[in-house]
Every structure is written in structure tokens, then in C-alpha cells.
Amino acid sequence: MSEFENPVATVARLLNKNMHVVKDDGATASIKVSSEWYDREFFKNYDGQITVGLAGSQDQKIEMSGRTRRRLGSLRVNVWATDKPASADSGRLMRNKIVEEVNHIVRQNRNVPNVTEYSFAGLGYPAGDPHKAFQTGASAEPSPEHSGWAELSSVEYEKIWYSDDNCYSKSHNVNGEYAIMLFRFKLDSREKTVKQIVLAFEGYGTAPTGNGVTAKVWNHMASAWQNAQTGTGGADETITITLTTSITDYIGDNGYVWLLARTTSPSDGTNPAMLYCDYVNCMVTVNGITYLDVISFRDADIVDVKPFIFRTEFTLKSWSFEDIRGAF
Numbered sequence: 001m002s003e004f005e006n007p008v009a010t011v012a013r014l015l016n017k018n019m020h021v022v023k024d025d026g027a028t029a030s031i032k033v034s035s036e037w038y039d040r041e042f043f044k045n046y047d048g049q050i051t052v053g054l055a056g057s058q059d060q061k062i063e064m065s066g067r068t069r070r071r072l073g074s075l076r077v078n079v080w081a082t083d084k085p086a087s088a089d090s091g092r093l094m095r096n097k098i099v100e101e102v103n104h105i106v107r108q109n110r111n112v113p114n115v116t117e118y119s120f121a122g123l124g125y126p127a128g129d130p131h132k133a134f135q136t137g138a139s140a141e142p143s144p145e146h147s148g149w150a151e152l153s154s155v156e157y158e159k160i161w162y163s164d165d166n167c168y169s170k171s172h173n174v175n176g177e178y179a180i181m182l183f184r185f186k187l188d189s190r191e192k193t194v195k196q197i198v199l200a201f202e203g204y205g206t207a208p209t210g211n212g213v214t215a216k217v218w219n220h221m222a223s224a225w226q227n228a229q230t231g232t233g234g235a236d237e238t239i240t241i242t243l244t245t246s247i248t249d250y251i252g253d254n255g256y257v258w259l260l261a262r263t264t265s266p267s268d269g270t271n272p273a274m275l276y277c278d279y280v281n282c283m284v285t286v287n288g289i290t291y292l293d294v295i296s297f298r299d300a301d302i303v304d305v306k307p308f309i310f311r312t313e314f315t316l317k318s319w320s321f322e323d324i325r326g327a328f
Contacts, residue, residue, distance in 0.1 A: 005114070005193040005288035007073045007318050008035055012052045013188050014113050014292075015077075018105045021097045023047070025088035031098060038080045038309075047089070048081040048098050055315065062321070069322045073289065077102065077314040083307045095310040099297065102314060106294050113292040113318070114195075118185045119281040121161045124154035129254075130186030133160060133280075137172030137179055137273075139266070141225050144218055144258045149182055163202055163279040165236065170277075175269030179205070180262040185282040191251040196285040197243040199259045203277040206234050207265035213275065215239045218258035221249040225260055232264075236278055257282060289318040 012033050021029040029047040036053035043049070055074040062068040079102060081095040089097070109115075120131055127133070133156075134149035142148055152160075152168065159168035172179040183201075187194065205213040211234035216225035231239045241259070243250055251257055259280065267273040295315040302309040 002195065002287050003190060003192040004320070004322075005189060005286045006054075007057075007075060007289050007320075008052050008054050009189070010114055010286065010288045011075055011077065011292065011316065011318070013116060014109060015050055015052070015102065015105055017116055018109070019050070019098075019101055021047075021094070021101055023088045024093075027088070029089070029094065029097070036076070036078070038078065043082055043084065047084070047087060048079065048094050050098065050102070051078045051080070052076070067323060071320050071322060073318040073320075074295075075316040075318060077316055079312040079314070081310045091308065091310045095312060099312045103294060103297075106292055106316065110291060110293045112290075114286045114288040114290060116188065116284050116286075117281055118187070118284065119161075119279070120157060120183075123161075124157045125151060127151070127157065132184045133157065134182040134184075135170045135180065135275075136182075137170075137174060137177050139177045141180065141216065141260055141262065142182075143223065144182060144184070144256075160277050160280055165278060167203060167236075167276040167278045170275040171272045172263075172275075173267050173269070173272040176266050177273070178207075178262040178266050179273040179275035180260065181275060181277055183259040183261075183280050185257045185259070187251060187255040187257060187282075187284055189255075189284065189286045191248045191255065193286045193288065194247050194251065194284060195244075195287045196283075197247060197250065197257060198283040199241045199243075199257070200238055200279075200281050200283070201259065201261045201277065202236065202238045202279040203261070203275070204231065204233050204235055204237055205263035205265075205273070205275050207263050207273040208268040208271040210265040212264035213237075213239055213261055214264045215241055215259065215261045217241050217243065217250055218252070218260070219249050220252035230264055236276075289320045291320075292316060292318045
């Protein structure tokens with residue numbers, strides 16, 4: 001039986017992954033999301049802080065036997081900001097912007113709070129943790145640890161940020177060898193809480209003997225590329241790999257999931273194998289809350305200190321269903 005993810009972790013990740021606040025000078029605000037409570041030291045490096053805590057939880061029987069149950073949660077989310085001399089926004093204005101963003105994120109994701117999308121948007125070289133992308137050419141499919149991989153440059157990373165037809169292209173002109181790309185995603189959730197992983201590669205491949213792209217995911221327990229999915233087009237298409245069983249076998253050390261994409265056919269030594277990548281992402285669903293919404297929010301500023309701390313407290317409601325005979 002897989003683990004149930006703590007609602008606090010789910011909500012904190014949801015807010016952290018989707019939080020985007022723009023200051024009046026056009027810069028992106030830095031927001032720290034953490035569990036309770038706020039740390040005044042964070043204001044030295046961040047424009048604001050969001051803390052998440054569990055206010056209470058109730059367990060309800062859905063049918064007479066009590067086997068199907070609903071877990072109702074009440075979550076406390078606090079927004080914190082203060083005046084900073086170097087900031088374009090006052091503490092009150094920053095707090096108000098974060099409050100509106102919290103409302104937007106929760107409403108937009110109320111039916112899928114336990115689903116997280118990982119992509120390369122905004123990353124460049126060196127990407128560091130969490131995600132990386134590489135390229136090479138070879139006659140076989142190298143393991144993720146192979147020394148032949150070369151990381152994309154900052155300009156090359158930009159070409160796989162979005163699905164916008166601005167593709168990164170890998171050309172390889174050695175007889176019998178393929179153009180290959182490798183993508184590393186770092187999951188934030190504990191591997192035992194993961195319910196489903198969906199990996200998607202958008203692009204295409206061309207080669208002298210046939211077009212198409214073959215995508216595979218690395219099984220770190222078997223040390224092998226598995227779950228092959230193949231496209232056949234010579235134009236943009238999306239190839240998807242969905243994992244729902246033995247998921248922990250595909251989540252390696254440090255929470256890494258590896259996706260490989262290569263041209264289905266190799267170069268003939270005269271004409272190259274060409275691999276085009278427009279966008280790639282990883283969608284992860286955890287065993288956790290499946291509904292989230294705002295009940296209320298109120299201002300609760302702290303004015304007996306200098307500078308003032310501008311605070312807004314949200315009360316969120318969540319729920320999840322459990323069949324006690326099986327997994328969540």
C-alpha cells in the first residue's frame with residue numbers, strides 16, 4: 001500500500017510551483033513557501049513568505065461498512081510581508097499581490113491539487129538541481145551515468161521551455177548512430193506517495209531510412225531503458241509514457257526520473273539523423289488530497305513591531321477518499 005502525502009506538503013508544493021508575483025518595477029518577486037511558522041530572517045533574502053499548516057482533520061464514513069471514507073482537512077495558510085528599503089513594492093502591496101496569487105492558484109487547481117507539472121521553463125546552463133537536459137549521438141542508448149552526455153547550453157535550454165515551435169535540434173552524422181536526448185526530472189514528493197507519472201516529449205525525428213522518435217524511461221532497479229513509445233511522423237507530435245505500476249522502480253536516487261528520446265532510425269553516414277525537441281514535461285500525481293478550495297481569509301497585521309509585518313491568514317478546505325481495503 002502506497003503512502004498518503006501530508007496535505008501540508010501537497011499545498012506547499014502547489015503554491016511553490018505556481019507562485020508568480022511581479023513587482024512594480026517588472027522584476028519577479030522571490031517568495032519563500034514553507035511549513036509553519038514565519039521566520040523573520042527570510043525577509044533578508046525574500047520579498048515575502050507563505051507558511052502552510054494543518055488546522056484540523058476529520059474522518060467521515062461514506063457508506064455503512066465504513067470501508068470507504070472521506071478525510072476532510074482544514075489548512076491554515078499565512079502570507080507574510082514587510083517593508084524593505086530596496087523593494088519597489090511596499091510590504092502592504094506585496095502582501096496584497098501574494099494574497100491574490102494564492103486565491104488564483106487554489107481556485108485554478110482546486111480539482112487537481114495533487115498533480116504537479118515539472119518542465120524546463122526558465123532554466124538555463126548550468127541548470128543544477130532540479131532538472132537537466134543533455135544530448136549525444138550513439139549506436140545504442142547510453143545509461144544516464146554515461147560520460148558521453150553533453151548538457152544543453154543556456155540558449156539551447158530556452159528552445160525547450162515552451163510548446164511554441166521554437167525547437168532545439170540535434171544533428172548526428174555517423175553511420176549507424178542515432179541523435180539522442182536525455183532529460184532528468186527531480187520529483188519533490190516522497191517516491192512512495194507517487195501514484196502516477198506521465199512523461200511527454202513533443203518533437204519529431206528524421207533520418208535517411210525513416211522518420212520518428214522513440215522515447216523510453218530509465219528503470220533504475222533493472223538498469224535498463226523501458227516502456228518504449230514510438231512516433232512515426234516527420235513533423236511535431238507528442239509521445240507519452242504513462243507509469244502506474246512499480247513506480248518506485250523508475251524513481252532513482254535523489255528523486256530523479258530519466259527520459260530518453262532518440263531518432264527511431266540512424267544516420268547512414270552521408271545524411272544525418274535529426275532530432276527536434278519543442279517541449280518536454282513530467283506530470284506527477286500523488287496519493288493525497290484531491291480537492292482544495294478557499295473558505296475564507298482575513299488580514300491579521302502585526303503592528304507592535306517595527307517595521308510592521310503585514311499578514312493575511314487563509315483557511316482552506318481539502319478532502320481525499322480512502323478505501324481501507326486497498327490503496328488510497
